[in-house]
Amino acid sequence: MHIYQIAVPLIALGFIVFAIAQFAKGKSTLLEMITWLLIWGFIIAVAIFPDLITVYLASALGIKSNVNAFIFLSIGILFFIQYNFYISIKKQNRILTDLVRKIAIRDATKEEEAKPKS
Numbered sequence: 001m002h003i004y005q006i007a008v009p010l011i012a013l014g015f016i017v018f019a020i021a022q023f024a025k026g027k028s029t030l031l032e033m034i035t036w037l038l039i040w041g042f043i044i045a046v047a048i049f050p051d052l053i054t055v056y057l058a059s060a061l062g063i064k065s066n067v068n069a070f071i072f073l074s075i076g077i078l079f080f081i082q083y084n085f086y087i088s089i090k091k092q093n094r095i096l097t098d099l100v101r102k103i104a105i106r107d108a109t110k111e112e113e114a115k116p117k118s
Contacts, residue, residue: 012047018040
């Protein structure tokens with residue numbers, strides 16, 4: 001057994017506890033917590049059983065090297081997470097733009113009403 005097979009699961013368990021705590025505090029949704037639990041659980045499994053899982057991934061994905069299969073899968077997951085961040089930021093930007101417009105219209109209406117009529 002190598003040192004990373006002990007260190008990586010311990011670190012991953014810390015992140016699992018953090019994800020559960022964030023959910024308990026109401027700072028993340030159930031789906032987000034489950035997603036992080038699955039990701040960190042997969043990382044723990046790969047750390048403990050590296051050859052078993054990576055060889056299976058390589059054969060399932062049709063890649064000759066188990067290390068390459070793991071790297072490709074990891075990059076794919078990272079791109080998926082990055083895409084979700086992009087969509088989330090875009091949605092927040094749209095919501096913020098709508099809010100600023102509503103506030104500007106409300107303020108302009110108040111200024112028109114406050115002007116003395118001649």
